[in-house]
Amino acid sequence: MIQQSSDVLILGSGIVGMASLIAIDKYDIKATLLSEASTLQKKEVDPRFYAITPGVKTWLEKNGVWDFLPKKEVFSVRSIIVHSDKEHSSLKFDDDAVGRNGLAFIVNHDELEKAFIHRVSEINYEEIKTNKVESLSVGAEDIKISYANENIRQFKLVIGADGSNSWLRSQSSINFKNKDFDQTAIVFNIKTSKAHQGCAYQKFMYHGILALLPIYTDEFSIVYSLNNEMLKEYKSLTDTKFIQMLKNEIGEMFGDISLTTKRQYFPLNMKINESLISDRVLLAGDAAHQIHPLAGQGLNLGLRDVIEIDKLLGSNKKYHHDLGLKTFLKKYNRNRKTDILTLSYLTDKLSSLFTSKNHIVDFVINFGLNKIDQNQLIKKILIKKAIH
Numbered sequence: 001m002i003q004q005s006s007d008v009l010i011l012g013s014g015i016v017g018m019a020s021l022i023a024i025d026k027y028d029i030k031a032t033l034l035s036e037a038s039t040l041q042k043k044e045v046d047p048r049f050y051a052i053t054p055g056v057k058t059w060l061e062k063n064g065v066w067d068f069l070p071k072k073e074v075f076s077v078r079s080i081i082v083h084s085d086k087e088h089s090s091l092k093f094d095d096d097a098v099g100r101n102g103l104a105f106i107v108n109h110d111e112l113e114k115a116f117i118h119r120v121s122e123i124n125y126e127e128i129k130t131n132k133v134e135s136l137s138v139g140a141e142d143i144k145i146s147y148a149n150e151n152i153r154q155f156k157l158v159i160g161a162d163g164s165n166s167w168l169r170s171q172s173s174i175n176f177k178n179k180d181f182d183q184t185a186i187v188f189n190i191k192t193s194k195a196h197q198g199c200a201y202q203k204f205m206y207h208g209i210l211a212l213l214p215i216y217t218d219e220f221s222i223v224y225s226l227n228n229e230m231l232k233e234y235k236s237l238t239d240t241k242f243i244q245m246l247k248n249e250i251g252e253m254f255g256d257i258s259l260t261t262k263r264q265y266f267p268l269n270m271k272i273n274e275s276l277i278s279d280r281v282l283l284a285g286d287a288a289h290q291i292h293p294l295a296g297q298g299l300n301l302g303l304r305d306v307i308e309i310d311k312l313l314g315s316n317k318k319y320h321h322d323l324g325l326k327t328f329l330k331k332y333n334r335n336r337k338t339d340i341l342t343l344s345y346l347t348d349k350l351s352s353l354f355t356s357k358n359h360i361v362d363f364v365i366n367f368g369l370n371k372i373d374q375n376q377l378i379k380k381i382l383i384k385k386a387i388h
């Protein structure tokens with residue numbers, strides 16, 4: 001039997017799925033959230049910490065999510081040091097330089113997810129929990145989806161927030177390019193003997209990229225994107241040997257270091273979609289784009305997709321009656337393009353440039369980093385670009 005109980009189906013109840021629900025609810029549009037039953041039962045602790053940009057934080061504040069984050073679990077980034085081991089060039093950004101209190105705000109995945117779950121519990125929506133989404137059929141007036149042995153529902157629009165291996169993307173025949181970086185991110189936390197004063201640190205090396213995000217007063221969450229040829233060796237190291245190796249790479253800046261969590265591993269890929277839309281289908285978050293984590297921008301990008309949905313709904317009431325309208329979908333696709341392509345391109349190029357063994361590239365990076373570091377105006381422009 002076909003039922004229609006709401007206008008929009010959001011497929012996937014990760015952070016971007018929940019954010020989409022919050023955005024849509026503001027306009028009194030009825031939504032259904034379809035969660036994957038198996039992931040709701042998980043769950044291993046997610047070790048990732050996200051550097052949320054000030055622009056995204058503002059949206060989370062305005063939409064009642066930020067207040068559900070315990071204050072002691074939010075950490076400000078006051079400065080960022082970028083270092084390349086190519087001739088030891090480096091670059092420093094300070095929040096003072098742009099008159100801001102914080103260049104980014106670090107929160108743990110599980111804390112952020114909990115804040116979203118709290119906020120979403122205030123909304124009146126329908127939830128479907130299933131492991132079996134079966135098929136999709138698109139008509140002129142609606143889109144039908146069947147799940148769990150032939151339950152069929154019809155909607156005006158389906159939003160795919162179902163992650164980087166999106167089922168909805170494949171069902172909608174949206175093409176994408178996949179790039180395997182041949183790198184794996186090792187994620188773990190360390191404690192330091194010197195306080196970090198909110199300083200984030202990134203080091204580019206031939207064999208990988210180290211990103212240290214400051215948490216508490218003397219701890220870092222580390223994402224170490226390591227070339228796969230070195231991975232086996234690093235994986236086989238005992239914690240003591242691993243920390244010794246890390247100490248050699250970080251140096252003395254933060255004093256002694258010790259490991260405080262286990263190491264977890266995430267293989268790294270980039271996916272660029274040919275389009276974010278298809279008939280009565282819209283993709284957001286990692287379903288729409290997957291990028292290298294070196295700039296800490298993947299989730300920010302996904303939440304900016306949702307901010308765009310929010311903006312478009314706020315701009316024209318016509319969309320509230322039929323969210324599957326081509327004009328709405330096309331505007332979304334057009335407006336999100338530059339942000340997504342710029343970050344995909346930038347993170348891809350940075351990862352290959354810094355790990356390249358070409359001496360001309362070494363010279364340019366060394367020259368470029370030092371020149372930028374001496375130019376306050378360029379630094380201000382770069383910071384302003386990075387924090388939207």
Ligand SMILES: Cc1cc2nc3c(=O)[nH]c(=O)nc-3n(C[C@H](O)[C@H](O)[C@H](O)COP(=O)(O)OP(=O)(O)OC[C@H]3O[C@@H](n4cnc5c(N)ncnc54)[C@H](O)[C@@H]3O)c2cc1C
Pocket residue numbers: 011012013014015016017034035036039048049050051052133161162163164166167185187223266284285286287293295296297298299300301302
């Ligand atoms: C090591 C690492 C570090 C990172 N650091 C940062 C950072 O500092 N800052 C930042 O902004 N980003 C960062 N990112 C990126 C960030 O983790 C992702 O961009 C973000 O988690 C994507 O969220 P999402 O909700 O789109 O997808 P997901 O979190 O993958 O959620 C997808 C949801 O869809 C559900 N689902 C899947 N298939 C189906 C289906 N068929 N039916 C129903 N539901 C389905 C899943 O169960 C899940 O709940 C990092 C990524 C990595 C790997």
